[in-house]
Amino acid sequence: MPSRLAWSRCRSTWSASEDHSIHFHQYHLPDQGRVRYRKVCELEDREIPQDEIGKGYELTKTQVITITDDDLANLPLPTAKAIEIDAFVPLESVGPVRIAGGCCLQSVGQVAAKPYELLVKALSRSAKVAVAK
Secondary structure, eight states: OOEEEEOOOOOOEEESSOOOOOOOOEEETTTTEEEOOOOEETTTTEEOOGGGOOEEEEEETTEEEEEOHHHHHTOOOTTTTEEEEEEEEEGGGSOHHHHHTOEEEOOOSHHHHHHHHHHHHHHHHHTEEEEEO
16 A cells, blocks of 8 residues: 655655757658647637637537636645655666656645655665655
């Protein structure tokens, strides 16, 4: 059974590694023109700037419920303040492709400080990493 680590609001996450993969652009083969993706309103048939784009849930074909970032932030998710650790594995057993998708966290608040500190110490002593969600 996975361990659970209580977590107070974690406002800081950052990538645990750098992305060294190659990224390609798309080009129109006959004339080498760059191909781009534009966001166009289907009703007005015009390109829409990012500040006019929002999220929504399509209830029916004619009714959309708009969802704001504040709505999503205030959802009562039971795991919003917890990290579920599935396994502890040796660092050398984790391939570089897996590490590229990882992130580092930091605790914020008194409740999370001690469990976080204990986890960091245990991982550094054991040369293992936590696989978590």
